[in-house]
Amino acid sequence: MTSPTGFLEKLAAAQRTNASLLCVGLDPQPEKIARYGVSLGEFLRAIVEATADQVCAFKPQFAHFAALSAEDELQAIIDYIHTKHPAIPVILDAKRGDIGSTAEKYAAEAFDRYGADAVTVNPYLGGDTLQPFLQRCDRGVIVLCKTSNPGSGEIQNLELADGSRLFQQVARLASKKWNGNQNVMLVVGATWPEELAQVRAIVGDMPLLIPGIGAQGGDLRKTLKYGLTADGTGLVLSASRSVLYAGNAPHNFAQKARLAAEAIRLAAQDLIA
Amino acid sequence: MTSPTGFLEKLAAAQRTNASLLCVGLDPQPEKIARYGVSLGEFLRAIVEATADQVCAFKPQFAHFAALSAEDELQAIIDYIHTKHPAIPVILDAKRGDIGSTAEKYAAEAFDRYGADAVTVNPYLGGDTLQPFLQRCDRGVIVLCKTSNPGSGEIQNLELADGSRLFQQVARLASKKWNGNQNVMLVVGATWPEELAQVRAIVGDMPLLIPGIGAQGGDLRKTLKYGLTADGTGLVLSASRSVLYAGNAPHNFAQKARLAAEAIRLAAQDLIA
Numbered sequence: 001m002t003s004p005t006g007f008l009e010k011l012a013a014a015q016r017t018n019a020s021l022l023c024v025g026l027d028p029q030p031e032k033i034a035r036y037g038v039s040l041g042e043f044l045r046a047i048v049e050a051t052a053d054q055v056c057a058f059k060p061q062f063a064h065f066a067a068l069s070a071e072d073e074l075q076a077i078i079d080y081i082h083t084k085h086p087a088i089p090v091i092l093d094a095k096r097g098d099i100g101s102t103a104e105k106y107a108a109e110a111f112d113r114y115g116a117d118a119v120t121v122n123p124y125l126g127g128d129t130l131q132p133f134l135q136r137c138d139r140g141v142i143v144l145c146k147t148s149n150p151g152s153g154e155i156q157n158l159e160l161a162d163g164s165r166l167f168q169q170v171a172r173l174a175s176k177k178w179n180g181n182q183n184v185m186l187v188v189g190a191t192w193p194e195e196l197a198q199v200r201a202i203v204g205d206m207p208l209l210i211p212g213i214g215a216q217g218g219d220l221r222k223t224l225k226y227g228l229t230a231d232g233t234g235l236v237l238s239a240s241r242s243v244l245y246a247g248n249a250p251h252n253f254a255q256k257a258r259l260a261a262e263a264i265r266l267a268a269q270d271l272i273a
Numbered sequence: 274m275t276s277p278t279g280f281l282e283k284l285a286a287a288q289r290t291n292a293s294l295l296c297v298g299l300d301p302q303p304e305k306i307a308r309y310g311v312s313l314g315e316f317l318r319a320i321v322e323a324t325a326d327q328v329c330a331f332k333p334q335f336a337h338f339a340a341l342s343a344e345d346e347l348q349a350i351i352d353y354i355h356t357k358h359p360a361i362p363v364i365l366d367a368k369r370g371d372i373g374s375t376a377e378k379y380a381a382e383a384f385d386r387y388g389a390d391a392v393t394v395n396p397y398l399g400g401d402t403l404q405p406f407l408q409r410c411d412r413g414v415i416v417l418c419k420t421s422n423p424g425s426g427e428i429q430n431l432e433l434a435d436g437s438r439l440f441q442q443v444a445r446l447a448s449k450k451w452n453g454n455q456n457v458m459l460v461v462g463a464t465w466p467e468e469l470a471q472v473r474a475i476v477g478d479m480p481l482l483i484p485g486i487g488a489q490g491g492d493l494r495k496t497l498k499y500g501l502t503a504d505g506t507g508l509v510l511s512a513s514r515s516v517l518y519a520g521n522a523p524h525n526f527a528q529k530a531r532l533a534a535e536a537i538r539l540a541a542q543d544l545i546a
Contacts, residue, residue: 027375063371063378069386071344097395098336098368099422099484102300105336113342122370124397124417128424144397149372151401158442159434166439169431211372 007117007140007183008207010089015056015233017087020265023057023209024257025093025240026077027064037250040070044077047244050254052085054261059238062094078114089117091209091236095144097122100129107132111139118142120187120209123170127178137181143174145199148189148212157195168198175203185209188227190218190237197226205229207236213264214242220264224271232272239264280390280413280456281480283362288329288506290360293538296330296482298366298513299350300337310523313343317350320517323527325358327534332511335367351387362390364482364509368417370395373402380405384412391415393460393482396443400451410454416447418472421462421485430468441471448476458482461500463491463510470499478502480509486537487515493537497544505545512537 015021026044033043048058058081065074078090092114096106110119110133118140121133133141146156146167156167174184186203188196190212199208208227212218220237227235243264247256288294299317306316321331331354338347351363365387369379383392383406391413394406406414419429419440429440447457459476461469463485472481481500485491493510500508516537520529 061375063369063375063382067378067381067386069344071342095369095371095395096336097370097397097417099420102334102336105340108340109336113340122368122395122397124370124395124428125420125422126424126427126429128427129420129422144370147372147398147402149398149402151399154399154401154446155397155439155443156399158439161432161434161436163434166428166431170428173427 006138007089010087010117011056011140011207011236012233014088018053018056019269020054020056021233021235021237021268022055022261022265023059023091023236023238024051024055024243024261025211025238026058026060027240027244028068028070029064029245030068032245035248036253040068040073041076044073045080046254047257048077048081048085050258051243051261052088054258054265055088057089057091057236059091059093061240062092075114078116082115089140091118091120091140091142092116093120095120095122097125098129099125100132103129104132107136111136118185120144123174127173130178134178134181134183137183140183140185142185142187142209143170143178145170145174145186146188146192146195148191148216148218152189152192167195168202171199171202175206179206187211190220190223191216193219193222193226196223200227205234207234209236209238211238213237214239220267221271224268228272237264237268279411280362283360283390284329284413284480284509285506287361291326291329292542293327293329294506294508294510294541295328295534295538296332296364296509296511297324297328297516297534298484298511299331299333300513300517301341301343302337302518303341305518308521309526313341313346314349317346318353319527320530321350321354321358323531324516324534325361327531327538328361330362330364330509332364332366334513335365348387351389355388362413364391364393364413364415365389366393368393368395370398371402372398373405376402377405380409384409391458393417396447400446403451407451407454407456410456413456413458415458415460415482416443416451418443418447418459419461419465419468421464421489421491425462425465440468441475444472444475448479452479460484463493463496464489466492466495466499469496473500478507480507482509482511484511486510487512493540494544497541501545510537510541
């Protein structure tokens with residue numbers, strides 16, 4: 001499932017090979033897929049085939065499968081990626097968070113059942129509940145820090161007694177305390193460039209997963225300006241709807257998805273150069 | 274699935290009918306069930322039949338089913354409870370939390386796919402992400418506030434600029450801002466009686482889900498002292514492992530589970546009286 005060298009190395013290698021910071025999120029929406037005249041499985045495989053050389057990761061979103069009772073299709077597309085494109089890591093976007101004995105079950109689900117290379121997790125319950133994920137040295141643990149939604153500040157930007165914001169404390173804990181196995185990343189929404197700069201200042205070269213580039217309207221230029229590491233990497237730019245549903249017809253949806261992915265990839269490369 | 278009067282009314286009615294504040298958590302652990310010589314489905318149905326008149330709710334824990342690829346069994350036991358014991362509400366313990374468009378999928382999963390009466394959710398992403406759950410007026414939304422694990426203070430007890438703690442702010446938001454449909458509860462671990470008293474002071478009569486009574490060692494006396502509302506209710510005391518696995522043999526595991534449940538129920542009733 002995962003290369004022996006670990007998730008972050010696999011991710012960095014895919015970024016180099018494909019000259020891409022783009023991650024395509026796999027969020028199946030049946031009402032949109034219906035236009036293409038294909039099954040869910042056919043749609044997902046077509047998207048993967050059309051974009052695999054344009055991306056550094058794929059990110060299936062758990063809720064979209066769960067709402068469809070489509071666990072088998074989730075398993076199938078992850079297996080398909082591992083088989084056909086073994087160099088591209090799979091991030092299971094499930095935002096898990098529960099007490100330790102239950103978190104063990106969630107780690108088993110993500111890493112053993114589904115074979116994901118990395119999983120997104122929620123920090124609210126504290127670092128002890130992340131241990132079952134963190135101790136899987138060969139897998140990635142991607143901790144929510146500053147999420148892309150409009151109301152994320154209600155909790156995440158609360159001011160702490162020391163004058164910092166809650167998301168900054170999460171960034172400190174994730175980078176200084178929870179990252180003993182060097183397998184942690186953070187989520188920072190592209191919709192919050194100022195906070196992105198603050199997180200980057202705290203976490204050094206830790207890679208960041210950046211949702212919100214596409215349909216949510218995040219600013220690519222600012223994201224790269226404030227988020228890139230000194231070597232011009234350190235970011236995974238995630239787009240879902242804007243790539244998956246770029247087309248509107250059976251004959252060209254895969255090609256349109258590829259073009260949308262390539263456009264984001266190249267726009268980022270141009271801005272980095 | 275849910276009575277037209279809503280989750281909190283259904284819960285209160287079950288508490289009255291069974292004279293019980295006890296919720297039995299359904300956390301299937303195959304290595305323990307193996308001792309009983311029954312299938313997962315047989316085990317769960319036996320536990321439900323043995324304890325249904327001792328409880329005010331059942332709480333299947335999502336991760337334990339997901340790690341076993343047992344979504345069908347999760348669906349089956351929820352359907353079974355609704356059919357055989359329609360007065361007992363089902364809380365799906367899944368601790369969901371994601372941005373709005375994805376949270377809609379999680380709400381569909383919990384309430385429409387599985388037919389749960391209530392679901393547990395994580396507040397870290399902010400109230401806008403809870404809207405897809407909150408707007409389902411007939412269902413319950415149970416927000417993590419102060420969780421039972423030893424390290425919950427790392428984030429939840431952070432001191433804010435106004436001198437309060439993060440979990441207190443979550444309690445304020447949940448009771449003052451997110452509860453427009455009167456369908457919100459909070460999770461407070463039995464392992465934190467002092468914090469329980471502080472939450473009770475903030476939220477008035479809002480019912481609280483209290484995990485940690487059994488195997489985690491929470492103190493029942495202090496929980497009731499600090500958590501009960503003036504009318505001697507307002508709590509849902511959740512026990513899982515200490516009930517489910519009280520027995521060790523095929524011929525008596527259901528009876529032992531019943532006795533363990535009855536013991537907790539009666540201990541609480543004695544302390545209230």
